[in-house]
Amino acid sequence: MARKLVDVAAGVLLRADGRYLLGQRGPDTVYAGYWEFPGGKVEPGETPAQALCRELDEELGIRVTHLRPWLRREHLYEHAHVRLHFFEVSAWEGEPDGKVHSVLDWVRPEQATREPMLPANGPILKALRLPRMMAITQAAAIGVEAQLAALDRALAGGLRLVQVRESALDPLRREQFAREVVARVHACQGLVLLNDDLALARAVRADGVHLPARSLMGLRQRPDCAWVGASCHGRDELEHAAALGLDYAVLGPVAPTATHPGQPGLGWVRFCELAAGLPMPVLALGGLGTADMETARDTGAHGIAAIRGAWRLPGT
Template sequence: MVNIVLAAAAVIQRQDGFLLMAQRPPGRGWSGWWEFPGGKIEENESPFEALQRELQEEINISANDATLWFERSYSYPDKKVYIYFFKVTNWTGEIKSCENQLLEWQNPSHVSVAPILPTNLFVLKSILLPPVYAITNIEELGEKLFFERLKIKLEEGLKMIQVREKKLPYQDVKKIAQKILDLAKPHQAKVLINENEKLALDIGADGVHYPSHSLIQLKDRPEFSICGASCHNLEELMIAQDLEMSFAVLSPVQKTESHPLADPIGWEIFSEYANKLDMPIFALGGLNQVSLTKSWQCGGHGVAMQRSIWE
């Protein structure tokens, strides 16, 4: 029988975006490795109660607003570790080392401490990405209605959009993409172009999203700051991870209007694949905003939507 260990971890983030990391002290397993503060959940303890106790014991603080972010499982030869990651941006007390461990504030874009526990690598990549990834659907909505909806969504906090209009001529897509980019910039929202690297360079987009047929032909990671990939199985996900892509989109999780004949993988397979990888994975296919919590519970980063996001 596999020994299952439950743990709670705190992703403590300052206003400047820096994250607090702790080095495991001598005498403990994985001594010298860096991680997020936290520890084992004791019997009859909730994840939140364990988090508060560990924060007090390890670094002398109490979290004022610990929000459960996502849940991940990791398999080792002798045990399976299930971790509840909480995001903490406000706390009481002065942070200090209480267990002889080194503490460092790290910029998630340029982490300088090493080595980092494998269970924590996913967090460093995920913290840089928003949980909702919108995909354009001008073909169905029409340009006028789409831009009306886009403005509303940007006001509501949408932070990442993929321009995917495969049936339009290059110049039309370029015009649309430029308009999306101009609307997104004041909201600090990122704009990615589907597949077309030339278009991304022409308009100064934030990155490119590669369909699976393009992904498997890549030899090296493209030189865009954000590189996404569409994946449909574990093999493609592993290729995306080996290329160090920024994230992957795994689909279809549920039945979709656009691909009615495609067999959905379901949440169980999504969870199995997501928890095998150290990269952020968005769930796509028949999902809506409510599906976000399910994605987090399954070890995913968030959800991607092409239809329901614009409703």
């Protein structure tokens, strides 16, 4: 028998130090002792955002002053078919108080998962480990040494996610460059993805692979590696990435870019329409830099991916 679909709003409360809030369900509840993100059922006449603000007031005693749409996931429990609307909550008034949870805990994304975790909430923990800024290499255009110097500066400034996209380098030089990037990024506990080359990603011990749209649409199952993402340009590609269970997508271009001269950007309104309601994080790409981060996240993006905008190059 088909179970009734229940809409639930869930909040990822984020502190300035990067920690997020989890609560352990009380002893007299379904799934007692399990950890979850705070939130609750969307009542008739409420939007998910309104329901979350009400629930966080009732559960934690706080008043939300700023939230952002993020992910939407569905899960089939034994007792219910749940559709969870996840929001990032970046500002609130008051101090969270465990009115309904046995324990509240502020957790760093890199820390071990709290166990047991509600099944519908578990995949969100990996999404929170995905850094907000992806830098895409351009060594073939600016030179390997200049790119490595730019990488070092960016890592010192906090960059922790790099995509190596260097099809124009000869195979040996590309492998050497990729190995060097992996060594430097891993020394800072960051992630490295190889563009469209799973064999090379494994050879250099990268963290995963990033698929261009043409490769994405030819797949019927997820590649076997820890992190897999894809470049997307429309809703059909985004939905295919979601169906494969990819960890993230990159959508763009949002603004006109030098990489695609004459091609108009999507703009933030269209980006929001295309990226809404997906189960995995979506990074905004195209003519963007760190100054666009807050706008991107308020529009529903997980963060930003950039080529030129990610590197502080001398003379720019």
